[in-house]
Amino acid sequence: MNQIEVEVNQTIGQMSLEEYQLNCIRETIAYAKENAPFYCDLLANAPELKTLADLQKLPFTTHNDLRNSPYKLLCVSLTGVARIFSHFTTGTLGEPKKIFFSESDVDRIVRSMAAITANVIKGSGMEIPDTKIGIYLPNQGLPLSMAEMIARGARKIGADSYIGGCKDTTENQINEIIANRPQVIMGSAFRIWRITQVGREKHDLRKQGVKALFITSEYLSSTMRARLEKAWGATVYHHYGMTEPGFAIAIECESHNGFHYNESDLYFEVIDPETGEPVADGEEGELVFTSLHREAMPLIRYRTGDIASITRKPCPCGSELSRIGTMPKKIGLIYQLDTGEDIYSSLFDEALYELDDLVDYRLWLCRKNGLDHLHCRAEIIGADQFFSNRMIDQLKQIPAIANAIDSGQMNIPTVEITPRETLRRGGKGMKRKIVDIRDENEAEEIG
Template sequence: MEQHYFQPEIECAGQEDMKKTQSERLRKMVRNCYDNVPFYRQKLDDMGVKPEEIQSIDDIVKLPFTYKTDLRDHYPYGLVAVPREKVARVHASSGTTGKQTVVAYTEGDVDVWATGAARALAAAGCTTRDYVHVSYGYGLFTGGLGLHYGAEKLGAAAIPVSSGNTKRQVQILQDFGSDFLCCTPSYAAFIGETCRDMGVDTSKLPLRAGIFGAEAWSEGMRENIERLLNIKAYDIYGLSEIAGPGVSFECSEQNGLHVNEDFFYPEIIDPDTGEQLPDGEYGELVFTCIGKEALPLIRYRTRDISALVHEKCACGRTLVRMLKPKGRTDDMLIIRGVNVFPSQIEYVLTQLGLEPNYLIEVDRVDNRDNMVVQVEMSSAMFSDKVRQIETYERQIAGALQSTLNISAEVKLVAPKSLSRSEGKAQRVIDRRKV
């Protein structure tokens, strides 16, 4: 497959050149934080670290960690490092608990974000001739505008559809000649299901690829989307606090996500000790925003569980790769002492040939954790007799037991009875009072 790059001089840079860039940017960033963010000045002073001691990217281990609670504790603008007149954009996380995390951008920060998204689109094969159908939500959520600006930065045409009104989405895909689709993976699957229900032959659409992120998804989900939409599905990673989508991205090899490490320096740490872990070992993903001005977070703990690989990719890129996150430490369910991630359940369902439409309900009954997994039946299963449905439920429960090492009750429900999401899918309801 022909390889596409947006900035080959960066994406394929030698390690020494990249390290030099990272070190220069880290020095500048730490000085900015110390001089302009009282929170960081106090942190560094408490640790006895002065900005001039940070000379190389290797010195990053001398710096403190930043947590999501720090952003909430200094809501809304307490960690912003530039004067008000330099702020060009404000976004906020779509969090459901506590205060939102507010992110400010300078014009330069917006350009960094757009550049990361443009690299992602190019890696998926997008060119200046293509039309990019953006079905992420527009607004304070970073998804829509991130891919929109990335498409324009690349020179492609952005179609700002936003989310919702799915039949209209399908009509636009047919009529506007969209080449690329950008949305959450769960919404991509829903668009695919809608195409199928409307009798639309997706093989006749111009659509050839999609870039999906903002929620965890399995290889089974990828296969499901590719089958429904007749496209190649690519992963993209980002989080509001860092820059939104475009922090890292898949290339044609789909063997990990290339990190835009000239802007966002990654580490993998032991989540308990904070010590750096070697390549290939899974731990907590940490980012330092060496390319940002307004909110230059130092060693931000994402809670995502991943691993790093520094060897050159077969696509030609030398950008470090992060392996597809296994889950999140704060989305992880601990059930009867066992760590459970929704992505594990999704994997089991897709391995059994089921579409990944499910809901996990956790409760505590008589001081014992109880997990129920509701799973949508296929149309063929729905027409089967009750006894056969019970057999399916036992089969799924057995497969979950084998993978998770704990038992779960499985309830098969009617097709389309679980709510669909235009943004991040809600997969878990935890009713335990702890």
């Protein structure tokens, strides 16, 4: 039984999980209607929930609500807010979203992070007191930054940790890892990948004592996972995190067969993104969650924009908890070619990280000679004069790109090799996205 399942069983006691969730949702709705003007209006005519299925009769909460009416969603006074996260996330344009957390909300995040971290440590065959975790995630906006809350979770279970310098050069980050010798390295996929690619030029990473790589924040391609594990001689654990539900959402177990999440803290649905109707168990759709215990800003039927599936079949690890499947795309970051086919970042990650000397890349979708045109900037290790051609060949392996080229509706992609460290990401541009500038003038050059 994994640590998340232990937490769920201890929380619900003798009740069934469904009964517990229904009671919590009823209480959350009553609390939100009483304290948040937004929900007082939105749920004024909400029917009584007799079953969990009745939740589908309630309206959704969206990204726009967090941008346009954040203070109307607040259920406590501003003096009761311990931390506000105000930021642009993937697919967000215009005003940033504001998400509020109280002290009790922060405590719950820390407890969840502790359980998730324990899963990674135990799943990797380590003992918690002997484990040091290197955290390479944003530490800005103290106190209660993302990195600090994770460090608190590590301390809660008795593990050691340090917060790495995310703004340092990659070489400095590598030297920091070598000096601290963590058994677990935690960070976003793009940051750990960059550290790995640059680090293996001068160091044998397998000799650094790392047993687990705790990857979060971004899609992790199958190729990236395999190459990371080979480079470090460590097991990769992928984490699903998102600010709105409280960062620490779900983690893989040692079976690596989906993300386990705390069902006593979050209730997930999967809907058809076009109709809003529920999809069948195991089918892909948009993830929607309802928070069950949030104090400052409870969210009811919040549309995440993440496309995934949920399965309720038992996991090979023995857990009976539901699992979230892989998340290949986000609704706001899907782009349609002139052929009518969709493209999104994970398609390119799967294809391009087959190139073992690729560090990072950027994509622009523009018009050239009246046709769709894909331009790529790439940062590589080494100096392969044929890399651009190899990368173009990989791009042409993506079915949507191949079909567009073959039908005469897309040019052959172009690739530009950039100097080292020029594609480092952070802040608003942290997560990868395709930059679609087709509505602008035809571009001979990408600015």
